[in-house]
Amino acid sequence: MPTSPGRSSKPLISHRSRKMTGKARLTVRKSSLCLVIFGTALLMLGAMFFHATYQRQADTPLIGRVAGVVKTLALTDLCLFTEARYTRHPSQADLFSAFQDHPMALEHFPAGSIVGPPATLRKLHDKLD
Amino acid sequence: MTSWIEKQRSILDYTLSSLIRRKGKNISLFIVYTLVVFILASAMFFTEAMKREASLILKGAPEMVVQRLLMGRYDPIPLDYLQKIRGIRGVISADARLWGYYYDPAVGANYTVMAPRNQSIAQGKIIIGKGIARVRMINKGDILSFHAYDGQVRSFTIDGELPAASELVSADLILITEAGFRDLFGFPASHATDIVVSVRNPQELLTIARKISEQLPDTRPIIRDEIVRTYDSVFDWRGGMVIVLIMMALLAFVIFAWEKASGLSAEEKREIGILKAIGWETSDVIAVKTYEGSVVSFFSFAFGILLAYGHVFFSSAFLFAPALKGWSVLYPDFRITPFIDPHQVGILFFLTVVPYTVATIVPSWRAAIVDPDSVMRS
Amino acid sequence: MIRLLNVRKGFNLGRTNEFIAVGGVDLSLEGNRITVLKGPSGSGKTTLLSLIGCMSRPTSGRISLLRNLLGNNGFLKDGDTPEVEVTSLPERFLTEIRRQTFGFIFQQLNLIKGVTVLENILLPAYPLGKKHGVVKKRAEELLDMFGLGDRAAARVEWLSGGEAQRVAIARALMNDPPIIIADEPTAHLDSKLSREFMDIIAHLKGQGKTIIIASHDPLVFEAPVVDRVIAVRDGMIDGAGA
Numbered sequence: 206m207p208t209s210p211g212r213s214s215k216p217l218i219s220h221r222s223r224k225m226t227g228k229a230r231l232t233v234r235k236s237s238l239c240l241v242i243f244g245t246a247l248l249m250l251g252a253m254f255f256h257a258t259y260q261r262q263a264d265t266p267l268i269g270r271v272a273g274v275v276k277t278l279a280l281t282d283l284c285l286f287t288e289a290r291y292t293r294h295p296s297q298a299d300l301f302s303a304f305q306d307h308p309m310a311l312e313h314f315p316a317g318s319i320v321g322p323p324a325t326l327r328k329l330h331d332k333l334d
Numbered sequence: 335m336t337s338w339i340e341k342q343r344s345i346l347d348y349t350l351s352s353l354i355r356r357k358g359k360n361i362s363l364f365i366v367y368t369l370v371v372f373i374l375a376s377a378m379f380f381t382e383a384m385k386r387e388a389s390l391i392l393k394g395a396p397e398m399v400v401q402r403l404l405m406g407r408y409d410p411i412p413l414d415y416l417q418k419i420r421g422i423r424g425v426i427s428a429d430a431r432l433w434g435y436y437y438d439p440a441v442g443a444n445y446t447v448m449a450p451r452n453q454s455i456a457q458g459k460i461i462i463g464k465g466i467a468r469v470r471m472i473n474k475g476d477i478l479s480f481h482a483y484d485g486q487v488r489s490f491t492i493d494g495e496l497p498a499a500s501e502l503v504s505a506d507l508i509l510i511t512e513a514g515f516r517d518l519f520g521f522p523a524s525h526a527t528d529i530v531v532s533v534r535n536p537q538e539l540l541t542i543a544r545k546i547s548e549q550l551p552d553t554r555p556i557i558r559d560e561i562v563r564t565y566d567s568v569f570d571w572r573g574g575m576v577i578v579l580i581m582m583a584l585l586a587f588v589i590f591a592w593e594k595a596s597g598l599s600a601e602e603k604r605e606i607g608i609l610k611a612i613g614w615e616t617s618d619v620i621a622v623k624t625y626e627g628s629v630v631s632f633f634s635f636a637f638g639i640l641l642a643y644g645h646v647f648f649s650s651a652f653l654f655a656p657a658l659k660g661w662s663v664l665y666p667d668f669r670i671t672p673f674i675d676p677h678q679v680g681i682l683f684f685l686t687v688v689p690y691t692v693a694t695i696v697p698s699w700r701a702a703i704v705d706p707d708s709v710m711r712s
Numbered sequence: 713m714i715r716l717l718n719v720r721k722g723f724n725l726g727r728t729n730e731f732i733a734v735g736g737v738d739l740s741l742e743g744n745r746i747t748v749l750k751g752p753s754g755s756g757k758t759t760l761l762s763l764i765g766c767m768s769r770p771t772s773g774r775i776s777l778l779r780n781l782l783g784n785n786g787f788l789k790d791g792d793t794p795e796v797e798v799t800s801l802p803e804r805f806l807t808e809i810r811r812q813t814f815g816f817i818f819q820q821l822n823l824i825k826g827v828t829v830l831e832n833i834l835l836p837a838y839p840l841g842k843k844h845g846v847v848k849k850r851a852e853e854l855l856d857m858f859g860l861g862d863r864a865a866a867r868v869e870w871l872s873g874g875e876a877q878r879v880a881i882a883r884a885l886m887n888d889p890p891i892i893i894a895d896e897p898t899a900h901l902d903s904k905l906s907r908e909f910m911d912i913i914a915h916l917k918g919q920g921k922t923i924i925i926a927s928h929d930p931l932v933f934e935a936p937v938v939d940r941v942i943a944v945r946d947g948m949i950d951g952a953g954a
Contacts, residue, residue: 234343234347234844235346235347235350235351235354236343236344236346236347236350238350239346239350239629242633243632243633246632246633246636246637246640247636249636249640250636250639250640253639253640253643253674254674254676256672257643257647257672257673257674260647260671260672261671261672261673264671267499267671268387268390268391268671270497270499270500271391271394271499271500271502271503272390272391272392272393272394273394274394274496274497274500274503274504275391275392275393275394275395275503276394276395277450277452277453278448278450278452278453278504278507278509279395279396279429279431279450279451279452279530280394280395280503280504281392281395281396281399281556281561282503282561283388283391283392283502283503283565284446284463284465284501284502284503284504284505284506284507284664284666285502285658285665285666286658286659286662287443287444287465287505287506287662287663287664287665288444288661288662289444289661290435290444292662293435293444293446293506294446295564295565295568296556296560296561296564296565297399297401297408297528297556299406299407299408300406300554337840337841337842338841339841340841340842340843340844341838341839341840341841343844344834344837344838344839344841344844344847345838345839347831347838348827348831348835348838351826351827351828351831352824352826352827355825355826355827355867356826601825604822605824608818608822608824609824609835610807611767611810611816611818611822612810612811612816612835612836612883613807613808613810613811613812613836613839613887614807614811614835614838614839615804615807615839616803618838618839705767705768706767706768706807706810707759707762707767707768709818709820709822710758710761710762710767710818710819710895711758711762
């Protein structure tokens with residue numbers, strides 16, 4: 206069997222022989238670094254779920270208090286969108302008002318994106334302004 | 335087994351070196367990918383949490399609200415309807431609700447003015463929601479004036495604020511006495527805004543609602559379930575604005591998955607040939623590509639999810655606020671309770687990590703079966 | 713050691729651009745020798761090398777390797793004959809043979825760009841699943857041996873031509889293969905570096921390696937260390953060789 210050239214200590218290229226520097230020998234393996242980051246990411250995802258559970262429990266009495274306000278004042282809706290009455294009280298809005306199906310839709314009726322208001326009507330409004 | 339692990343780690347080493355040398359490309363890929371996950375996850379976290387919170391909060395909502403319809407739109411309801419409703423079997427109570435809107439031209443905000451039944455308010459006083467206090471910069475003891483229906487100004491002293499914790503439902507509320515309410519709006523004593531009904535047995539709610547609309551054909555009963563369902567659809571992540579966001583994010587995602595799947599560069603193909611020539615198996619080459627896809631997609635996924643969590647639950651989804659606010663001047667200041675659904679996170683994982691990894695592997699499959707001698711022929 | 717029996721290799725068979733790169737070669741190569749396949753470009757010597765190196769399969773004919781060249785490959789059985797016919801082996805085993813029996817030095821060097829010198833040398837060892845410490849130590853010894861110790865962390869594209877050549881040789885030696893195959897190794901080297909390459913080759917022979925080189929560079933086939941020169945022309949062997 207052939208002998209391994211690697212086991213001979215004598216350098217082949219003697220005129221330019223340079224030993225490896227310590228720095229190059231001591232580099233951390235990339236896969237170790239990757240696994241550490243991977244582990245950290247998993248831990249943080251776990252911590253996220255843990256925090257969510259903890260926060261939810263901590264918030265339960267708070268939500269209960271809000272529900273209490275809703276009960277005493279006989280409220281029906283969240284005060285999220287106050288720009289129009291059908292958005293302020295979507296559950297109480299008329300059956301055919303915009304946003305009844307998908308209150309977050311940009312335009313409720315497809316027609317609205319195709320047909321503009323008649324010109325005469327626009328003028329009428331202009332005069333009123 | 336240890337040899338297998340060592341081999342996989344070595345392959346991972348090479349994969350990472352190979353990723354690092356295309357730093358610019360891979361970092362921008364990572365950023366775009368993270369952004370896509372971030373947007374999707376934010377929308378998902380926000381809608382899911384709001385939906386769950388809304389359903390818990392609205393558990394306290396009236397079991398049934400009866401509106402009167404006039405010409406297809408809701409209208410003040412005559413108080414004598416109360417007796418008719420109370421007469422229906424199974425109804426415990428029916429009470430009038432007095433509430434309406436007031437537009438404040440000073441700040442351009444809409445308020446909800448309400449005369450509560452279960453909270454006593456002194457004559458000439460009002461209690462305001464935190465949102466109003468913020469927008470108008472007024473506090474307890476200050477005076478708030480309204481333009482009444484007759485053109486006169488009515489002034490009220492602020493007697494207190496509704497608790498900050500309840501802002502999500504009360505930011506724009508003004509609580510006022512019944513007398514004050516009727517005087518402000520010129521609302522006749524014979525009418526109310528609507529009627530709230532409670533029943534003995536919740537199971538009979540639908541039957542009673544049917545009876546009410548039979549006996550009072552011009553009314554529309556709204557039961558609590560419908561109220562909650564309204565918010566289910568408001569925060570349905572497959573609906574409205576959210577679907578637009580998702581479509582855009584998915585489109586961006588498809589574009590770069592396509593870029594990946596549409597083939598390898600000549601350089602990459604040559605490298606695969608070299609690896610095969612020096613004794614790598616087809617499966618080792620595919621493992622490199624699998625790790626490449628999974629490393630990029632997993633870290634983007636994890637980072638995107640964590641960012642989204644912080645965004646929605648620590649910063650109250652500040653990026654979404656402009657969309658939610660719309661034209662409204664008044665917006666509640668609230669912290670969202672983190673209801674997150676592991677199932678949804680899992681779906682997002684499979685929607686993002688898996689297709690990307692597959693898109694990375696598939697073209698390399700074709701390249702990985704090239705003859706190793708191709709590098710000698712070139 | 714290595715025996716080729718009526719080996720033919722054709723490309724694009726049955727099509728209009730069909731051509732026969734190697735047409736019926738019978739050859740026997742001895743161990744611990746430096747053999748040079750000499751011939752003009754397009755003579756089929758590279759194809760012959762890739763056939764010997766188990767990178768491709770002949771269209772017809774047989775190639776056999778001495779069994780003890782194959783190390784401890786998983787597919788070997790106790791009952792096998794001293795010579796193993798490799799042409800019919802499945803791809804997986806050919807890969808294993810390439811990994812353990814042959815070290816390749818390519819004309820274009822084929823180092824992986826953007827990756828460090830050390831990792832380039834480590835690449836052939838990765839699929840073996842050996843302990844990283846052991847493998848890395850071996851690579852570092854090779855680097856030191858070739859005077860590349862301080863270049864370990866450098867990217868291969870930063871190397872000079874001579875350094876890159878030595879990295880390619882070190883990579884070929886990584887798994888300590890008994891046979892080294894070099895395809896036009898001096899094509900991109902000046903005379904000084906070509907001589908240095910032949911010195912290294914002589915040294916490897918001294919360590920018991922078998923070396924097969926394809927070249928049309930006189931510096932290679934006229935070098936005193938070369939044991940045998942085989943002239944290749946039009947996919948055939950000219951005469952019996954020197």
